[in-house]
Each structure stands twice: as structure tokens, then as C-alpha cells.
Amino acid sequence: MIIHVVTLFPEFFREALACGLMGKAMESGLVAFDFINPRDFAADRHHTVDDRPYGGGPGMVMMLGPLCAALDAIDTPGPLLFLTPGGRPFDQEAARTLAQAPHLTILCGRYEGIDARLGDLYPLRPVSVGDFVINGGEAAALCVIEAVARLVPGFMGKFESADEESFSSGLLEYPQYTRPEVFADIPVPDILLSGDHARIAAWRREQSLAATLAVRPELLPEAGLTARDVEYLREKKGPGLGRNLYVALLHGPVLNRQGKTGTTSLTNLDVHDIARVSRSYGLGGYFVATPLDDQRALAEKLVSHWTHGPGAASNPDRSAAMSLVRVRRDLGEVTDEITRERGVAPFVAATSARAEAKDVFTGFARLRELLGERPVLLVLGTGSGLAPEVTCLADGFLPPIRPFDAYNHLSVRSAAAILADRLLGDVG
Amino acid sequence: MIIHVVTLFPEFFREALACGLMGKAMESGLVAFDFINPRDFAADRHHTVDDRPYGGGPGMVMMLGPLCAALDAIDTPGPLLFLTPGGRPFDQEAARTLAQAPHLTILCGRYEGIDARLGDLYPLRPVSVGDFVINGGEAAALCVIEAVARLVPGFMGKFESADEESFSSGLLEYPQYTRPEVFADIPVPDILLSGDHARIAAWRREQSLAATLAVRPELLPEAGLTARDVEYLREKKGPGLGRNLYVALLHGPVLNRQGKTGTTSLTNLDVHDIARVSRSYGLGGYFVATPLDDQRALAEKLVSHWTHGPGAASNPDRSAAMSLVRVRRDLGEVTDEITRERGVAPFVAATSARAEAKDVFTGFARLRELLGERPVLLVLGTGSGLAPEVTCLADGFLPPIRPFDAYNHLSVRSAAAILADRLLGDVG
Numbered sequence: 001m002i003i004h005v006v007t008l009f010p011e012f013f014r015e016a017l018a019c020g021l022m023g024k025a026m027e028s029g030l031v032a033f034d035f036i037n038p039r040d041f042a043a044d045r046h047h048t049v050d051d052r053p054y055g056g057g058p059g060m061v062m063m064l065g066p067l068c069a070a071l072d073a074i075d076t077p078g079p080l081l082f083l084t085p086g087g088r089p090f091d092q093e094a095a096r097t098l099a100q101a102p103h104l105t106i107l108c109g110r111y112e113g114i115d116a117r118l119g120d121l122y123p124l125r126p127v128s129v130g131d132f133v134i135n136g137g138e139a140a141a142l143c144v145i146e147a148v149a150r151l152v153p154g155f156m157g158k159f160e161s162a163d164e165e166s167f168s169s170g171l172l173e174y175p176q177y178t179r180p181e182v183f184a185d186i187p188v189p190d191i192l193l194s195g196d197h198a199r200i201a202a203w204r205r206e207q208s209l210a211a212t213l214a215v216r217p218e219l220l221p222e223a224g225l226t227a228r229d230v231e232y233l234r235e236k237k238g239p240g241l242g243r244n245l246y247v248a249l250l251h252g253p254v255l256n257r258q259g260k261t262g263t264t265s266l267t268n269l270d271v272h273d274i275a276r277v278s279r280s281y282g283l284g285g286y287f288v289a290t291p292l293d294d295q296r297a298l299a300e301k302l303v304s305h306w307t308h309g310p311g312a313a314s315n316p317d318r319s320a321a322m323s324l325v326r327v328r329r330d331l332g333e334v335t336d337e338i339t340r341e342r343g344v345a346p347f348v349a350a351t352s353a354r355a356e357a358k359d360v361f362t363g364f365a366r367l368r369e370l371l372g373e374r375p376v377l378l379v380l381g382t383g384s385g386l387a388p389e390v391t392c393l394a395d396g397f398l399p400p401i402r403p404f405d406a407y408n409h410l411s412v413r414s415a416a417a418i419l420a421d422r423l424l425g426d427v428g
Numbered sequence: 429m430i431i432h433v434v435t436l437f438p439e440f441f442r443e444a445l446a447c448g449l450m451g452k453a454m455e456s457g458l459v460a461f462d463f464i465n466p467r468d469f470a471a472d473r474h475h476t477v478d479d480r481p482y483g484g485g486p487g488m489v490m491m492l493g494p495l496c497a498a499l500d501a502i503d504t505p506g507p508l509l510f511l512t513p514g515g516r517p518f519d520q521e522a523a524r525t526l527a528q529a530p531h532l533t534i535l536c537g538r539y540e541g542i543d544a545r546l547g548d549l550y551p552l553r554p555v556s557v558g559d560f561v562i563n564g565g566e567a568a569a570l571c572v573i574e575a576v577a578r579l580v581p582g583f584m585g586k587f588e589s590a591d592e593e594s595f596s597s598g599l600l601e602y603p604q605y606t607r608p609e610v611f612a613d614i615p616v617p618d619i620l621l622s623g624d625h626a627r628i629a630a631w632r633r634e635q636s637l638a639a640t641l642a643v644r645p646e647l648l649p650e651a652g653l654t655a656r657d658v659e660y661l662r663e664k665k666g667p668g669l670g671r672n673l674y675v676a677l678l679h680g681p682v683l684n685r686q687g688k689t690g691t692t693s694l695t696n697l698d699v700h701d702i703a704r705v706s707r708s709y710g711l712g713g714y715f716v717a718t719p720l721d722d723q724r725a726l727a728e729k730l731v732s733h734w735t736h737g738p739g740a741a742s743n744p745d746r747s748a749a750m751s752l753v754r755v756r757r758d759l760g761e762v763t764d765e766i767t768r769e770r771g772v773a774p775f776v777a778a779t780s781a782r783a784e785a786k787d788v789f790t791g792f793a794r795l796r797e798l799l800g801e802r803p804v805l806l807v808l809g810t811g812s813g814l815a816p817e818v819t820c821l822a823d824g825f826l827p828p829i830r831p832f833d834a835y836n837h838l839s840v841r842s843a844a845a846i847l848a849d850r851l852l853g854d855v856g
Binding site for chain 1: 437439440441442443444446447448449450478479480481482483484485488489490491492493496512513514515516517518519520522523538540541542543544545548549554557558559560561562563564566567568570571573574575578600601603604605606607608609611612614616619620621625628632639643644648649650652653658661662665697700701704705707708709710745746748749788789791792793794827829830831832833834835836837838839841842843844845846849850854855
């Protein structure tokens with residue numbers, strides 16, 4: 001495989017690529033590098049490669065002339081990667097595909113970036129190695145080069161493995177141990193000394209699952225789990241962040257379709273559906289709030305039917321869900337109760353289907369962080385949404401669901417399900 | 429700032445760190461590096477630093493002795509990062525925090541990893557730069573070093589900016605242009621030559637939004653958008669992947685709570701809620717299927733009330749949602765209709781709340797890929813789920829929602845909302 005690297009700093013790579021297995025692969029001819037410096041193609045005697053951006057702003061931009069001449073100097077470029085934080089994330093799957101090609105060209109940006117017209121002239125594939133900013137594409141290019149080159153057949157020695165590692169299985173790696181058997185009073189896990197290969201393989205699989213659950217739970221749903229894996233994770237998981245999440249469904253004060261403040265009546269399936277979501281996601285509690293006495297009595301009767309009446313015996317699953325429901329008068333009662341119960345006031349997050357709010361939204365990532373620290377109360381409005389009398393009491397607003405579509409009319413039941421899933425996913 | 433790097437290959441870094449601004453920062457004393465090679469602390473005359481893993485398996489594992497001695501040789505280590513694909517993802521936020529510390533230590537693994545007991549002995553912070561595997565931590569360490577060091581005050585020249593870049597705003601960068609004004613017949617966008625700074629700033633913001641929408645839409649909900657940004661994205665977005673997604677809600681053949689195959693009756697709110705989800709997520713269609721003639725007549729009457737009857741006038745939003753509903757007899761009718769309409773058979777994805785299935789699940793990521801290529805039909809069962817007569821016709825099974833919890837009893841309405849959101853999110 002020949003890797004062409006277009007860079008203002010060829011010397012960045014020289015020693016780095018000479019190390020370890022990469023150095024051996026170069027010696028054996030398995031991988032070869034070809035460095036092309038746009039500076040060698042600059043038209044003026046100062047070898048200028050950058051200029052100030054049109055439209056102003058800090059920094060310098062790489063000029064088209066030297067870049068185009070550098071790319072044109074490559075006879076067989078193969079796939080043409082351009083390293084930029086604005087690119088598609090580079091991953092093991094991309095490495096596998098690129099390792100099949102006999103040629104690969106990697107363009108390293110520097111300064112504030114390159115003249116964007118380069119993308120109109122060459123089939124650039126912008127890729128990013130991570131959500132951080134570095135001084136140029138060179139360090140990222142080293143990562144891509146290593147990830148790709150080590151998958152070229154023959155690169156890894158016969159005792160090493162390119163495959164049995166993180167992301168090959170979709171799970172993080174299991175822990176490794178080597179001699180001595182006891183170090184600083186810490187022994188190697190017994191099972192690794194047992195010689196029982198099947199049990200060792202099972203233990204390592206569980207360790208991989210546990211590591212992924214702890215550090216990268218979002219990888220689990222895509223990891224091709226077996227039924228046995230799922231069972232292990234169920235035992236291992238324990239209560240998630242959900243125990244800090246509470247939901248309140250307000251029937252007043254809410255807006256009607258004319259935008260006036262009022263009270264809505266109870267909807268049977270709102271109570272059921274959101275209770276089932278609350279139980280499935282392990283929530284701390286689900287409050288149904290209405291200022292009307294007869295509506296509260298009705299709600300209590302409904303809940304009681306399923307928790308203590310005939311429904312409890314006929315459907316224990318539904319009973320488990322409905323037992324999370326607490327019927328209360330208003331938001332104040334709810335927040336007071338959570339505060340008493342938890343010893344700290346909840347962060348009150350209001351929800352709205354409208355994106356016109358002047359407020360800065362509290363994003364889902366931020367709310368997940370908050371869930372790790374304190375109780376969070378998600379306030380949902382019936383009717384046409386929460387009235388200003390309620391929203392002014394909120395500590396933050398969640399962004400609307402599907403804000404970039406003109407149509408945005410989910411039922412409050414659907415919204416509750418989606419919000420719980422966005423905050424907690426399969427694992428939280 | 430002093431960065432201590434524990435590595436078997438100090439020479440990997442030498443030339444790379446001498447380049448460009450990093451070289452200048454070292455010359456000015458802003459950043460200093462201290463390389464510690466575990467091999468220098470090896471106890472035997474072969475300078476051995478690795479050994480075979482307990483429990484077998486390919487590759488070699490770095491031994492504790494030399495690693496501990498190397499770490500102990502650092503007087504003031506500061507935060508202690510360990511680069512491994514099994515670590516938490518490194519991002520700009522982490523870089524900002526680390527740039528505050530006067531010392532930073534980075535441990536580079538090699539081979540199959542390090543003896544895991546090192547984490548019991550030192551406060552290692554495992555971090556990963558991306559979901560790919562490289563030969564050792566060195567190339568990743570270069571990325572971390574650059575990302576952190578360039579945020580040290582004084583690192584960037586006064587004409588450069590460490591801040592106005594990707595991930596500082598939560599959006600990808602806008603395109604840059606420099607001289608010449610026309611290159612290969614392609615002109616610089618007029619607006620950049622206008623000298624109107626406010627309009628240029630607005631245009632660049634829109635370009636950032638458009639780039640993020642195209643390449644990393646998942647960043648948008650967290651990006652602190654203004655109402656104006658949302659309006660721009662709404663116009664820009666156009667139809668998403670959702671147009672390739674169809675939902676079918678089957679009332680038969682489905683299982684009852686005793687596990688027998690049968691038929692369920694129509695639930696009014698199933699039709700409404702899933703229609704509203706379908707419209708909000710821009711789905712291709714929503715099929716309500718029941719083999720019973722009178723139930724189909726009932727469903728048609730319900731839909732007609734909202735699309736052509738009194739409901740249409742009183743609630744145009746609901747009418748828009750209900751107009752997506754098509755009442756059909758069975759799954760065969762549904763797949764035939766999609767095939768006729770689209771000229772290609774849909775990928776039929778069955779859903780189940782149970783994780784015991786022997787089938788390998790089609791993950792959400794895979795189904796999103798499929799949505800980019802062809803129509804996909806999501807089949808949801810009423811009652812206690814789809815009967816085997818139906819599931820045997822499926823091309824794939826979606827993983828259950830919340831598979832790692834013992835309780836998993838969402839309403840089909842909630843499941844439909846969550847599945848649409850997992851597949852399409854805010855933007856798809």
C-alpha cells in the first residue's frame with residue numbers, strides 16, 4: 001500500500017513512522033509513504049502557501065494554487081481524505097474499507113483551513129478523528145495511517161492480532177494481566193490461571209460487557225449481543241440515572257388551543273402510557289397534577305383499580321407501572337414533595353413544542369449531566385402546553401422535539417416516551 | 429505547562445513536536461516536554477517491558493514493574509491520562525479543562541495493552557481519541573498534546589484564534605476562501621467581498637448550520653441555537669430519511685397474553701398517536717392492518733372523520749397527521765403496496781419487547797443505513813406482540829427497547845414514538 005501525504009510538514013511524520021511495527025512494515029515494503037509539500041509548488045519566491053480569508057476573521061487560509069499542484073503531482077491518489085474537524089467521524093469501519101485500497105492520499109490542513117473551492121475541484125472526503133481542534137491535520141493523519149496500515153495483511157506479527165480488539169466486536173476490550181502473579185499485593189484474577197479456556201473466554205466477554213456498560217453504554221445496542229450477554233447486563237446494570245428523573249403531567253394551568261390559560265381533563269391513557277414509560281426507564285416517580293378535586297378523585301380511583309383493585313390481580317405488570325403514579329394538586333406540591341423526599345430541590349425542566357422561546361435551551365446532554373448530580377423534574381403540559389404561570393417557575397427549558405420541521409404535534413404521551421429515551425436510552 | 433509523556437518510543441514525538449507553532453511554544457518555554465521510557469526502568473538486562481497475557485490470547489501485555497517505576501519518576505504528574513480505545517472519548521471540553529493544569533502526564537500503551545492492575549495503583553484516566561484501533565497511544569497522544577497545548581494562553585499568535593473554530597460554538601466551521609478571487613472559473617462567494625460585516629457574519633453562521641446539518645446533524649440539538657438558526661434550518665432541511673420509513677400496526681396475527689395467536693381490536697389512540705409521530709417525523713406512511721372487515725370499516729370511519737369530516741375543519745393539524753393513515757387487511761397487502769409505490773420491496777423490520785430471540789438483531793445504526801438506500805417497513809404488534817406467522821416474514825428484528833431492564837412493558841404507541849426518534853432523531 002502506498003500512502004501519499006500532502007502536508008506542509010513532512011518532517012512531522014519521519015520519526016513517528018519509523019517506530020515499531022510501522023518501521024518494520026516500511027522496511028519490508030508492505031507500506032510505503034510519499035510526502036508532497038504544497039510549499040514546493042508555491043508560485044512566488046517566498047513560497048507562500050497561505051493568505052488572509054475573504055470576508056475577514058482571524059488566521060490564514062491555505063491557497064488553492066499550491067494545493068492543486070501538489071494533488072496533481074500524485075499519479076494514483078486512491079481515496080482522497082481531507083482531515084478536518086468538520087469531517088465525518090473516522091472509525092474502525094472506515095479503516096477496514098481503506099485498508100483494501102492499494103493507494104491512499106491524505107491531505108493535512110493547517111492554519112484556519114483550506115480554500116473551500118478545493119472541494120469543488122477534487123473528490124475530497126472530509127474526515128475527523130474526534131471532536132477536538134488541533135493545529136493541523138498531521139497528528140490526526142498519523143492516527144488514520146496507523147489504523148489503516150495495521151489492517152494491511154502481513155502488518156501484524158503472527159502472535160499479534162489486528163482483530164480481537166476494541167471496536168472489532170463492538171465492545172471495549174477486556175482487561176489484560178501479565179506476570180508477576182501478585183504485584184503490590186494485588187493478585188491476577190484466579191480464573192486466568194485456571195487453564196479453563198471456555199470459562200476464561202466467558203469471563204473476558206463479561207468483562208468487555210461490563211467495561212462497555214460503564215464507559216460507553218451507547219455502544220451496547222449496536223454490539224450484536226447474545227441472549228446470554230443481555231442477561232448478564234441485566235444483572236450487572238442496577239438502577240440507572242433514571243432514579244433521579246421525575247415526570248409531572250400538568251392539567252392546569254395549561255394553554256388551550258386559543259392560547260388562553262385553563263385546565264384540561266384527565267386522559268386515561270396519559271396516566272397508563274407515561275406510567276409504563278416511567279417504570280420501563282426506572283424513573284423516580286410520575287406525578288399527575290390537576291387543580292380540580294373531582295379530577296383528582298377520578299385519577300386516584302383509576303390508579304387504585306390497577307394497584308389495589310381487580311386490575312392488580314389481572315395484570316401485575318400494569319400494577320407495577322401504576323404504582324409509580326402520584327396524584328397531586330399542582331407543580332408546587334410536586335416540587336415540595338420531591339424536595340422533602342430527596343433533601344434537595346429538583347431541577348425543574350419545562351418542555352415545549354415551540355422553538356420560538358427566547359430562553360436558551362437546556363440541551364439533553366446538559367440534563368443528563370444534571371441527572372448524575374441531583375433530581376430533575378420534567379414538566380409536561382396537556383392541552384396546548386404549559387401556561388406562562390408554570391414556565392416562569394422552571395429552571396430550564398428542554399429543546400422541542402423535531403424543531404426543524406414545520407409540523408410538530410406529538411401527543412404528550414409520545415413526547416414523554418421520546419424525552420425519557422433521549423435522556424436515558426437503553427442503559428441510563 | 430509541562431507535559432510528561434510515558435512511552436516506549438520517545439523518538440516518535442521529537443520531530444512532530446518541533447513543527448510549527450508547537451516548536452515555537454517550546455522555544456519560548458510556554459510548553460515543555462518530559463519523556464519517560466519504561467524500558468529505562470526494566471529490571472533485566474534485556475530491558476523487558478512486556479510479557480504474555482495470563483489466560484492466553486494473542487499479543488503481549490505491558491508489565492507493571494517498568495510502568496510503575498516510570499510513573500514514580502515523575503515528581504508532579506498532574507492529571508494522568510492513559511490513552512486506550514477503551515477510554516472515555518476525548519473532546520474539546522476535556523482539552524479546555526486540561527489546559528488549565530500546570531502539569532499533565534500522558535501514558536501511551538503499546539501491544540495488547542497494559543496490566544490492568546495499574547489502574548488500581550494509579551489514578552489513571554482512560555481516554556480515547558476515536559473509535560478506531562492504532563498500534564499504540566503515541567499518535568493519539570500527539571492529538572491530545574496539540575489540542576491541550578494550543579489552548580494555553582499565548583500559544584496562538586495574535587492573528588490566530590483558538591476559539592472561533594469547530595466545537596467552540598458546537599457547530600462545524602464555515603467555509604473559508606482566500607485569493608485569487610476566481611480560480612479555475614470558480615469565484616469566491618460575492619458576499620465575502622461586500623465588506624458588510626453583519627451580513628458576512630450571518631452568512632457564515634448559516635454556512636456553519638448547513639455544514640453541521642449535512643455532516644453531523646446529531647450536534648445540532650446541543651448547539652445553543654437561536655430562534656433565527658432554527659428557522660434557517662427548517663427551510664434548509666427538506667425531507668429527511670423519514671420518507672423511506674413506513675410503520676405498520678398489526679392487529680392480527682398477534683399474540684395474546686397467554687401466548688396464543690389471535691386478533692386484537694382497534695384502539696382509537698393508537699391510530700391518532702402513531703399518525704402524529706408519522707407526520708412529525710416525515711414518514712412515508714402509516715398502515716393500520718386488521719383482518720376483520722368491521723374493524724377496518726371502523727378505522728376508515730375514524731380516519732375519514734378527521735380527514736374529510738367535521739374533524740378536518742376543527743383541527744387541521746390532526747387532519748394532516750390522519751391523512752397518512754392507510755387501513756389495510758394484513759402485512760402482505762402492506763408490503764405489496766409499498767413495493768408497487770416505490771418500485772422496490774421494503775426491508776421488513778419486526779419489533780419485539782423480548783430479548784430472548786435467537787435472531788441476531790438489526791441494530792439502529794444498520795437500519796439508518798438501510799433507510800438511506802431503500803424503503804423500510806417497521807412492523808409493530810398490538811396485544812402481546814407479533815405472532816410467529818408474521819415474524820417469519822421479516823427481513824430483520826430491531827433490538828428491544830430497554831433490553832437490560834427486567835421491566836419492559838411500553839405501550840405500542842410509546843414504542844412507535846421511541847423507535848421513530850431513535851432512527852430519525854431531530855433531523856433524519
